[in-house]
Amino acid sequence: MNEKSIVIVGAGMAGLSAGCYARMNGYKATILEMHSIPGGLCTAWTRKGYTFDISMHMLTGSKSGPLHDMWRELGVMENRQFHYHSEMCTIESGSRRLSLCTDRKRLEEQLLVLSPADAELSREFVRLVCGPNMMGAMSLKPAELATPSDFLRMSLAILPVLGTFRRYGKQTIQEFAGRFQDSFLREAIRMTIDGPGWPMVRFPMVAMAGFFKSSISESGVPRGGSQQVAYAVAERFKKLGGDLRLRARVADVLVENNRAVGVKLADGGEVRADEVIWAGDGHRLIFDILGGRYVDDKIRRMYDEWTRSDRSSTSASAWRGTCQGNLRASASSSTGRLPWPARNGSGSRSSTTPLTRRWPPRASRRSKSGTRAATNTGGNWRRTGRATTRKRNVSPN
Numbered sequence: 001m002n003e004k005s006i007v008i009v010g011a012g013m014a015g016l017s018a019g020c021y022a023r024m025n026g027y028k029a030t031i032l033e034m035h036s037i038p039g040g041l042c043t044a045w046t047r048k049g050y051t052f053d054i055s056m057h058m059l060t061g062s063k064s065g066p067l068h069d070m071w072r073e074l075g076v077m078e079n080r081q082f083h084y085h086s087e088m089c090t091i092e093s094g095s096r097r098l099s100l101c102t103d104r105k106r107l108e109e110q111l112l113v114l115s116p117a118d119a120e121l122s123r124e125f126v127r128l129v130c131g132p133n134m135m136g137a138m139s140l141k142p143a144e145l146a147t148p149s150d151f152l153r154m155s156l157a158i159l160p161v162l163g164t165f166r167r168y169g170k171q172t173i174q175e176f177a178g179r180f181q182d183s184f185l186r187e188a189i190r191m192t193i194d195g196p197g198w199p200m201v202r203f204p205m206v207a208m209a210g211f212f213k214s215s216i217s218e219s220g221v222p223r224g225g226s227q228q229v230a231y232a233v234a235e236r237f238k239k240l241g242g243d244l245r246l247r248a249r250v251a252d253v254l255v256e257n258n259r260a261v262g263v264k265l266a267d268g269g270e271v272r273a274d275e276v277i278w279a280g281d282g283h284r285l286i287f288d289i290l291g292g293r294y295v296d297d298k299i300r301r302m303y304d305e306w307t308r309s310d311r312s313s314t315s316a317s318a319w320r321g322t323c324q325g326n327l328r329a330s331a332s333s334s335t336g337r338l339p340w341p342a343r344n345g346s347g348s349r350s351s352t353t354p355l356t357r358r359w360p361p362r363a364s365r366r367s368k369s370g371t372r373a374a375t376n377t378g379g380n381w382r383r384t385g386r387a388t389t390r391k392r393n394v395s396p397n
C-alpha cells in the first residue's frame with residue numbers, strides 16, 4: 001500500500017503533535033524546523049548556570065479529561081510529575097488586591113470585601129468560574145468520525161453547562177467585567193484572562209465556565225519544564241517513525257492548481273507531499289508567502305483585530321514577565337509594577353491605572369531558604385537582579 005505523505009512546517013507543539021497524529025494515522029510524515037532544537041515557543045535556555053523557562057505554566061488537562069488522553073498519546077505523561085497551584089495570580093492596585101485562588105469561599109469573601117455593592121455580580125462570577133467545567137464536554141474525536149454513542153456521551157456531558165450557554169452565549173468577559181460598579185474589580189475580573197501584553201480580545205464568557213478547575217486545579221506545571229515536554233513529543237514522533245529535520249528553513253510553499261503540493265527550503269531543496277501543514281507563524285504564510293491570495297473577510301478581520309490589540313498594549317514582554325513570574329524584561333521597574341492603559345468594560349482605553357498581575361502569588365513564591373522563588377514547583381527558584389530563573393540543566397537531544 002502506498003503511504004500518503006504529509007510535510008509539516010515547524011516543530012513547535014502544534015507541528016510535533018500534528019506529526020505524531022499523522023504517523024498514528026498511517027501517513028509518511030516529515031517535519032521541517034528552522035531552529036536547531038524542537039519546541040518553538042515551548043522552550044527554555046540556559047545562561048550562566050540558570051535556566052530561563054518561558055512557557056508551560058500550566059499544561060491544560062494534565063490531571064484528567066480529553067486533553068489528558070491527548071498528552072498521553074503524545075508521550076508527555078510518561079514519567080512526568082506536575083505541580084498544582086492553588087492560586088492563578090494576584091491582581092494589585094495600590095493597597096487593593098485580589099487573589100484569584102481555587103478556594104471558592106476565600107475568592108468570594110475577597111470579592112465581597114472589595115466591593116459590597118457588587119455582591120450579586122461577584123457571586124455570579126464565582127459560581128461560573130468554580131462551577132461545572134467546559135472541558136468535560138469536549139471530545140478529541142473529529143465530528144465525522146463520531147459514532148451515535150459518542151454524540152450521546154457528548155450531549156450528556158454538555159447538560160451541566162447548558163444553562164451557562166443560554167445565559168452567557170453572547171457575552172464576553174470584557175462585557176461582564178464592565179458591569180462591576182467598582183473600578184478595581186472591573187479591571188481585575190477582566191484580567192483573569194485578558195491582560196496587557198496577552199490580550200484576549202472579546203473572550204467568550206462561556207469559556208470561563210469551570211475555568212478555575214480546568215486551568216488551575218486540573219492543569220499542572222510540568223516538573224522538568226517546557227523544553228522537556230517538547231522533547232518528549234519530538235521523541236514520540238521519532239519513535240512513531242516520523243522524520244524530524246532540524247535547521248531546515250522553509251522559504252516558500254509550492255502551489256499547483258491552487259493546491260499546496262510541497263515546500264521549498266531556503267537552501268533550494270524541495271519536499272513534495274500529498275498534504276502540507278503550516279505550523280509556523282500564520283501571518284507569514286497567509287500574507288507574505290501566499291501574498292494574501294487565499295484569505296476571506298473572516299481571516300483578514302481576525303488578523304487585523306489581533307494585531308491592533310496586541311500593538312496597543314503597553315510593554316507586552318514586560319507585562320508577561322511580571323505576570324508569568326519567569327522573566328523580567330528590562331522595561332519593567334524594580335518593583336515589577338507597570339503602568340498600563342486600562343480598559344473599560346467595552347474594551348476601549350480609558351485611563352492609566354497602575355495595576356499589577358502577579359503569577360504565581362507572592363506568598364507561594366518564598367522558598368524555605370527565604371529567597372524569592374518564581375513558582376512553588378519544587379524546583380530551586382531564585383530571583384536574581386532583573387531575572388527570575390530556575391537553576392537546572394537543559395540538555396538538547
Ligand SMILES: Cc1cc2nc3c(=O)[nH]c(=O)nc-3n(C[C@H](O)[C@H](O)[C@H](O)COP(=O)(O)OP(=O)(O)OC[C@H]3O[C@@H](n4cnc5c(N)ncnc54)[C@H](O)[C@@H]3O)c2cc1C
Pocket residue numbers: 009010011012013014015032033034035038039040041042054055056057058059060248249250251279280281320324
Ligand atoms: C511566555 C509564554 C507562556 C506560555 N504559557 C503557556 C502555558 O502555561 N500553557 C500553555 O498551554 N501554553 C502556554 N504558552 C503558549 C504555548 O507555548 C504556545 O501556544 C505553543 O508553544 C505554540 O506552539 P506552536 O507550535 O503553535 O507555535 P510555535 O511554538 O511558535 O512553533 C512554531 C515553530 O515553527 C518554526 N518555524 C516557523 N517558521 C518556519 C519556517 N519558515 N521554516 C521552518 N520552521 C519554521 C519555528 O522555529 C517554531 O519552532 C505560553 C507562551 C508564552 C510565550
